[in-house]
Every structure is written in structure tokens, then in C-alpha cells.
Amino acid sequence: MSATRRRRTGAPSVLGALAAFTASALALAGCGAPVGHRADGHAGAPGRADGHTGAPDRGHCPRLQRPVATADADWQPVAKALGRTGALRENVVFGISLPRRDLKVTSRGVDIGTSLALNGSADFARYCDGTMLMGDLVLTEDELPKATEALQEAGIEQTALHKHLPEQSPPIWWTHFHAMGDAVTLARKLKTVLEVSGDPIAVPPPASTPPIDLDTDGIDETLGRKGIAEGRTYKFFLGRAETVTSHGHVLPAPIGVDTVIKFQALGEEQAAVTGDIVMTAGEVQNVIRILHRGGFEIVELHNHMLDDQPRLFYVHYWGVGDGVELAEGLRPALDATNLAPPAPAS
Template sequence: MSATRRGRTGAPSVLGALAALTASAFALTGCGAADGHRADGHAGAPERAHCPRLQRPIATADADWRAVAKALGRTGALREKVVYGVSLPRRDLKVTSRGVDIGSSLALNGAADFARYCDGTMLMGDLVLTEDELPKATEALQKAGFEQTALHKHLPDQTPPIWWTHYQAMGDPVTLARKLKAVLEVSGDPVAVPPPESTKPIDLDTAEIDEALGRKGIAEGRTYKFFIGRGETVTSHGHVLPAPIGVDTVIKFQALGDERAAVTGDIVMTAHEVQKVIRALHEGGFELVELHNHMLDDEPRLFYLHYWGIGDGAELARGLRPALDATNLAPPAPES
């Protein structure tokens, strides 16, 4: 997930339609919200006649998100041309789990993911919080009108205890960004500490890991990571959810030296896949950490299983493969 690294309550007003905008406003929200629309996305009277029944995310360019980056005070990256993802790493936290010093890119990385649709912009993500910060974040998210859709831990035996809270909102993208910035200011600043400089190559056999998992990973400092989407279409209230908005399986290896690694992440499953994945992870020697939902109204209903393991990086990858094969993964992207 960030790593990543990822619902709504079921009330139609949450993702209800927004009034049509002028052509200039369309550049930010697709079909957008009128000036009088509430920034949290809860419209008074839905007007979606101009939008298709099943809405797909609208392709955008980096320039379309400059105002969002400015309002949030953080620059993101455009993924698959439809999701503007902003990483929220907690580099200020010092966390250990099972004797491992957890890097922010391994398991301390929150996210803010924006996607444009005909009736507005969707924001989904999660925040990494200490127990002291959690009540402040909850209060700020509720004040902002954001929905909290999950609350859980990602790591076993962690010191200090760290929580992840997932949130969602719909509305004008710049207003959403401003509200999220206000939340971050009272609940732990994800960019309070700059990233450490590192020129060391990652001490993992990444080619063997790629072969074992049947995909090519992404190196980020001492972390080697994979994000794998589902093979079927996932929707929420008539909106097709692209994988980078948080409906993908995440695998992250943190190099520990001598080609050893700590591996963690979550596997996305439908209900009939859950027991098969649990058995595969258990037989592979992995520790099961959490089983939960990230959203409230996804279709098909998705479950997320967080896991943990330490060992030779390539052997860990081979151990994970049966669990991945028990789910409906999207095929690997063709190499360019």
C-alpha cells in the first residue's frame, strides 16, 4: 500500500448527483458540483439524468490536479490515467514489529486517492495513526463530513500501537483536498520528516521474486512492492472503482540484509475465496494479522486479509503464490 496502498454507507445521497457545471469547472470534476453544493458530497436533491447508470472514471492529466495538490500541500502521481494518488507516509514514527524496524514504505504509509466521475470527484484513502491521534482524527473526519469505513491494525505485535482508519467522500476535489489537509494538521502530519537519503541497492533477489509472483515489482528504497488488481469489475453506488483507488492486492518486501526480508500487505478476496486464502497463507507459514472490509457498499463484496512473514525474500514470494492463485487476479500487464 503502500503501499496500498485503499466505502460508503449505502445512502444514495453520499454519491448522489451534483448539479451540472460550466465547461471550465468540468476540468476538475468531470460533471462536477455547483457552487452551492456541500463540499462533503451530500447533495440535497440528486440530479443524475445526464450521467450514465454505470459510471467509469474519467481519464485526466497531471495538469487537471494542480489545484488539488496546491490545496492539499502535497504532490501526487497519476495512476492508470484515472487516479490521482497522494502518498501520506508517516516518517516521523518509529515502529517495531517482531523485532523489525518498520519503514514507512513498508507499512506506515497512508493514502489519498482522487478519481473523477461524471457526477463529481471521489476521494478514498486511509490514515496511519497512533492511539493518541486516533480520536482527534475521528473528530476531524466527522467534522469534514468524510465517512469512516474501516478501522484496524496492519501489523502484529507492534510498538507503539498503530491504527489505520479508512475514509471516503464525494464532492468538489479542491474542497475535499482542503478538508483533508485540515484533518492531517490535527492528527499527525505525514510529511513532518523528510525521506532518508539512501544510495544502497536493495539487497533482495528481485528477479527471483518477480518470477515467483509472475509479475514485476517496484523498488522504493529498501522496499520492493506489488499492487495487483482484481480480474472482475468492482463498483460502488454505480461507480466503477479502478484498482489504484484501493481495490488491489498489496505485497511489500522490506530488505533486512543477506536477501532476507519482512513481507506484509493485504490480499483482496471475495467471500468464497477467503477460506482458500487463509489455508494457503497458513500452510505457507505466514502470520494472519487482520481480516476485514475497507468499504461499506462495494460490489462484489470484498474482504482484505493482512499477513506477515520473515525469511528469504524469494522463498516468501514462492510461499505467497498459492494464496494469490486462490483469488481472481487481473492478468499481469504486458511489458513495454
């Protein structure tokens, strides 16, 4: 990385990307029964995740559906069914974190923190024709076949399988999933899958963590956005500017179509950084070149979904060094993609 710290001012936060459609989404809340991709794997057939088919009036739902605005209270039955707590993001995505605190993983000599790269998720969004579930699971090699079988038995689609880290001990896999149906039924089905992947919920978070020994102000200035502190990790979630759809549904960025940057403090303002940059096909080679020239290791290049439009690719990267200098190396790669402009500071 460059030894000279450059301070860049960026465009403003990316979270405003959903504001434009929130009002119109509210109008869809009263739409009819589910008609779409079923959680039993039958694409396009009318039905619910619990297998009860019906004869809904397809005219009640628009051809291109936007997520419906919701409140925390709407999702408490889902949290109860999964036995976990969650958080509502952008008023449309209810996200439940699935941390693997039971795993001890190292990569390139770094002890990997749970919030850096051992945290799966289950994200729910409501649409006119039902609820979408998307997310990913962090699995050991022994757990992977069992989780695959459980997902198939639950009728939840597996949409991607890959690794997020370079040389790792023990080997860890990530599998992405997707389903449509009744929200509580989806949560119950997913719980049967989680039961074969250890018992991470039984491992409590640490009572306290040391402060982040990073120049977070410098990282923010360099990336042009404000990060979020979580324990020893400083992270960013950056949505794209264009509308992304899957199965005729507009996908909000927090459901899993955002660029992710995570810095784990290593002491003396040094950090390990990892995450993935979301790209269209035309952006891929330029981003890889920029990352390679910046000294980052390219870990994986893959898709997360089966029919997203535009087709999106995700490049996972790895780097260790001064936190601000890592941010300086990442900034040109971010600028080479069609990121949504940051929202003005409040």
C-alpha cells in the first residue's frame, strides 16, 4: 500500500438508495395472496412456503414488485420462530444475524473475529406476493453436506457455495439461500437447517472488547462514507445506484446486494480487511486489476443469486496493513463500480 495517506472526500452515504421507493412500497401492503417462487422449489407456481397452493388473483400484484415498508413489531413472530433477535433496516429488511462464535478460525496468521468473516445472516423482506428470505450460512466442511440436505428438504434454494477467506484453518464454506413464502413458515424451515450447523446461539458474545485501535476518522474520510463499529471490527455496507431485481422483485441493498468492507483491528492502527465488491460484468476486470495493483489478494469471484438483473458478480478480497492505507487502496475499486451516492450528513 502507499506509504502516503491520502485524504479523499467522497460522495455522500449510500443508504438513501431506498428512499425513492419507500412511499410507493407502502401502497402494496394490502395486495393479494402469494403467487411466485415457492419455498418448496417449484419456481413460478402459485403457493406458500408451507405447501398450501391456492388460486390468487395475479392481477393484484404488479409485474415488478417493490418491498413493503414494515415495522419491528411485524417481524417479532419471525424472530420467535427462529429463536433469535433481529433488526429492521431501511424499514423494509428484517435481518437476523447468525454468528458462528463457536468457531476458531485463522487465515494468513490472523485470528478471524466473528464479525469480520464468520457471521451468516437471514434477511426477510415483504412483497405483495409474500415474503422473500435471502441469506447465507457459515459452515464447516463436516456441516456442509448436512446443511445442503436440510436446505433441500426444507425447499429452500441454494444459490451459491464458496469461501470468503484465503488459506484458512479449519476450512470454512459459505452457502447462500433464497425462498419465497409465508414469513413464519420460512423461519421455521430455516431453523431446521440451523440445527445441523452446530449451536452458535448457545455461545454468548464476549462481555467486553477492547476499543478499535484504528484511525476510523481517516478511514471514513478516505472512503467518503461513515462506517459502523462492532467490537474490534469497523464495517461498511454500500448499495448500488441501479435497481436490482430477482424473480420480478426489486431487491433492497440490505437484503444482500451491497458492497461490504470490514476492517478488523490488529493493534497499532493495523488491520485485516476483507469483504466483497458487487459488480456488473463490465466492471469485473477493472476492479480486479485495481485490487491486484493495490496489493490485495483476490480470494473468490462468483454470483450470489441465480437470476438477478442486472447480473451481479462478487469479488472477495483480503489485505493486511495500516487501516487508512488499506482504505486508500480500496477507494479506486469502489469508484470503478456504480455505487449509489451517499446520503447527505444529517
